[in-house]
Amino acid sequence: MSKQVLIVDDEESIRSSLEKLLSFEKYNALTAPNGKTALEIVSSERIDIILLDIKMPGMDGLEVLEKIKEKHPGIPVVIISGHGNISTAVEATKLGAFDFIEKPIDLDRLLLTIRNGIKQGDLSRQNVMLKKEVSGRTEIIGEHKAILDILDTIGKVAPTNARVLITGENGTGKEMVARKLYELSNRSDQPFIEVNCAAIPEELIESELFGHEKGSFTGAVSQRVGKFELADGGTLFLDEVGDMSQSAQAKVLRVLQEGVFQRVGGAETKRVDVRVIAASNKNLLDEAEKENFREDLYYRLNVVPIKIPPLRERRNDIKILSAYFLSMICEDLGITEKKFAPGVYDVFLAYSWPGNIRELRNMIERLCILVPSDTIGTKDLPLFELSHEAGKPKDPYEARKYQDFKDFSEKQYLIRKLRDNDGNVSRTARELGMQRSNLYKKIEKLAIDIRHEGGSADE
DSSP, rough: OOOEEEEEOOOHHHHHHHHHHHHTTOOOOEEESSSHHHHHHHSSSSSEEEESSOSSSSOHHHHHHHHHHHHHHHHHHHEEEEEEHHHHHHHHHHHOEEEEEESSSOOHHHHHHHHHHHHHHHHHHHHHHHHHHHHHHHHOOSHHHHHOOOOOHHHHHHTTTTOOOEEETSOOOHHHHHHHHHSSSTTTTTOOEEGGGGGGGGTHHHHHHEOOTTSSSOOOSSOOOOHHTTTTTTTEEEEEEGGGGGGHHHHHHHHHSSEEEEBBTTTOOOOOEEEEEEEEESSSSHHTTTTOOOOOHHHHHHTEEEEEOGGGGGGGHHHHHHHHHHHHHHHHHTOOOOOOOHHHHHHHHHSSOHHHHHHHHHHHHHHHHHHOEEOOOGGGSHHHOOOOOSSOOOOGGGOSSHHHHHEEEEEEEEHHHHHHOOOOOOOHHHHHTHHHHHHHHHHHHOOGGGEEEEEEEES
């Protein structure tokens, strides 16, 4: 991937000679005759280093430098001046210039400075990305066989350039798998760009992916670089790819086949080297049969399939995940680490978790914030959110049979009464005006685990 150098100078002869030199050295050279044009290019293009003249009409070089460092601090800027003096060099350095070169330009020194500046820019970008990775805690937690198999697949496929299609219900951790593939890949020092295809209006998805030229449609007041271009050399994660428009699907297919595309409203063909990882909560083959998704695109994306099971199918991992989230969230909130009372895990295991890992994490975060005690007990749990079993209706009125409605309602009533009495069966039976033995029979029949309540069976 060619590095891009922006040459900013009001003298056309200098721009032209530097452009020829840099093109000969295999750089992709862009030029700007003034500061305003330079700022527009920096906002719309991926720039690796800038050669900036001091004396220009309108905004001078120092003013342009200040604006660039304000919005794009990671881009190295080399100041070039025919009127060099110590005070100007000092001021440029204070504003963040990488180096200061006087005219007439020593070409050997210039090329060395460009190489060093680009190297520093790459290191700066890698450092920022590393900090994001460390703070992002990209960990895939679990001991279920399906999770161990996924981790094994990630280890094998990550170092390759193979495309991966990740499927699973919402909240199962598809983005985590994509990030792990990226972190273990040979492209981990290059950009990781995400696109949520379901969150972008159909009429804007092509502009988001491929960029657009100024004036290409109503509202396109300036040129825009698309996600494919931003991800050049790195990884592009297409989340919820099944929600992409047919027109965008055709253009994505072309990029995957040929590595080229055109911006919306543009004529120039751009070439990119991007590894694509896609994810969907839909069955894309079913969508292809309904003519909602291109079958040829599906097979292009599905080189290595990874299917993530829902949380209800890996219940052994619920306790591991809960303990991990509890410790992590308390640390992030800066509070004393809390713990769960013994019965809480049993309640978690009995719940179906339709929102999967995302729902579990959000609930634990809410409990960490709202429960003042260092111990989170069953009484702190939101009863109506955790009361239904996997496969049973959350709303009893959704029950198809009267007996299901009756069992569901009776179980919730008894769970509430047991909780009110800290799980004490004898006390609950007296309160309900029934024999203790009958209550035990109900508990057994309805599969109520009195350990949920953290109390004793008898006084």
